[in-house]
Amino acid sequence: MREVAFIKQNKEKWLNFEKTIFGKQLKNPDELASLYIQLINDLSYAQTYYPKSKIIGYLNQLAAKAFQKIYKTKREDKNRFIEFWKTEVPLIVYEYRRYVLYAFLLFFTFTAIGVLSAAKDDTFVRLILGDHYVNTTMENIEKGDPVAIYKSGSNWGSFIGITLNNLYVGILTFVLGIFGGVGTGYKLLQTGIMLGAFQYMFQAEGVLWESVRGIWIHGAMEIFAIVIEGAAGLILGASILFPKTYSRFVSFKIGVKNGVKILISTFPFTFAAGFLEGYITRYSNIMPNWLSVGIILITLSIISYYYLVYPFIVNKKLRHSYGVV
Structure with missing residues (x-):
């Protein structure tokens, strides 16, 4: 035929x-x-x-x-709240899995650009992070505590302030997707280059490991969540640029609905990252290596499983339930 x-x-x-x-x-x-x-x-x-x-x-x-x-x-x-996290979000993530891949590829590329730029230009780190932050960090390195900047302020104050800021960044990263995904790409660019320059600064001072075992206690979930929020923004942008068989307005509504659900799904991880930064990271210099590394691996495994593995499991289970292989 x-x-x-x-x-x-x-x-x-x-x-x-x-x-x-x-x-x-x-x-x-x-x-x-x-x-x-x-x-x-x-x-x-x-x-x-x-x-x-x-x-x-x-x-x-x-x-x-x-x-x-x-x-x-x-x-x-069934319980609507439980089904949202257990089934609805994973199926949406599976449907838009290529946008999750795009977001990670963009972010890793921008991070690499940040590292290379910092390595080639001595002034780049200060340009990106600011003189005050760099000077304070250098003083802390000389004192033997590279991540001492995370000890400023009270536990609860840091937790609230950091969490609100991360929620703002995540929401903005998604909303800027309305500009055809370009705004979201720009936020991923900012975050990736900043992360690359930031980590290179510690590498250049010979304290990369000390920074990793401290900062990534909260950074694993925080950064991962931002990338997923970036994927949601790319979905929003694609719904406008590529409506396919739908009218552009219908496609946009679908993109907003699904993007918002993915965005909301990152909030618990953002709260968890804020809690870890406010209450745990400040004690990283007195933790044994096995504990700090264990926290990093556990937090990274949880969020990686939910967004990169679990959606495939839910999709496969649902297909089998309807006799589709």
């Missing part, structure tokens, strides 16, 4: 399915599952006979939306 004939034959069915998925009046879960299996069959056919067709992207996107709607309908009697 020619591709044009295939599309003509199934177009009405796909449009009706799309209305069912995005409409307010939902069919029962069993009927939705039946329609979903038909959609998967069409997707498989298209992938086999029209591997370069744009229709594959459309059917993939429709299938991903169907996953979320079917599961939500099936489990609507």
Whole structure:
């Protein structure tokens, strides 16, 4: 069958399915599952006979939306709060997994630029971090406590101030995605270059390990969360630039809705990072190495698992529940 004939034959069915998925009046879960299996069959056919067709992207996107709607309908009697974290967010992250990859690639690239720039230009670190911060840090290094700057202020005051600032940065990183993702890219650029220059400063002074075992106690979750917030911003930008089969307004609404959910999912990690910075990091210089490294590995593992591993597990489980391999 020619591709044009295939599309003509199934177009009405796909449009009706799309209305069912995005409409307010939902069919029962069993009927939705039946329609979903038909959609998967069409997707498989298209992938086999029209591997370069744009229709594959459309059917993939429709299938991903169907996953979320079917599961939500099936489990609507369950605790909504628990389902949000347990199922809804992971499925959204899985659907937009390539944007998570883009965000990490951008961030790592910008961090590398920060390191190389600091290595090639002696004035770069001061340009990025400011004279006051650099001078204070250099004094602390001479005193034998490179991360002493994190000991200023009270525990609770630091926790509140740091957490509010990180929440502001995360929300701004997402919201700036409205400019086609360029604003989000700029925030990732700022954060990445700052991190690269920051870590190189300690490397140049021969205290990189001392800084890592202290700063990354809270930094693992803090930085990771910012990258995920960057991914949410890129999703928002892409919804405007690449509406695909939707009108630009409908695509934008979908991008905002899903982006906000991903953004909200980072808040607990941001709070945890603020708590660690306010109450734990300040004691890193008196901790044994195994404890500080253990905290870093545990926090990094938790947030990495939730965003990089768990979405695939949830998606696979849901597919199996509907007999789709």
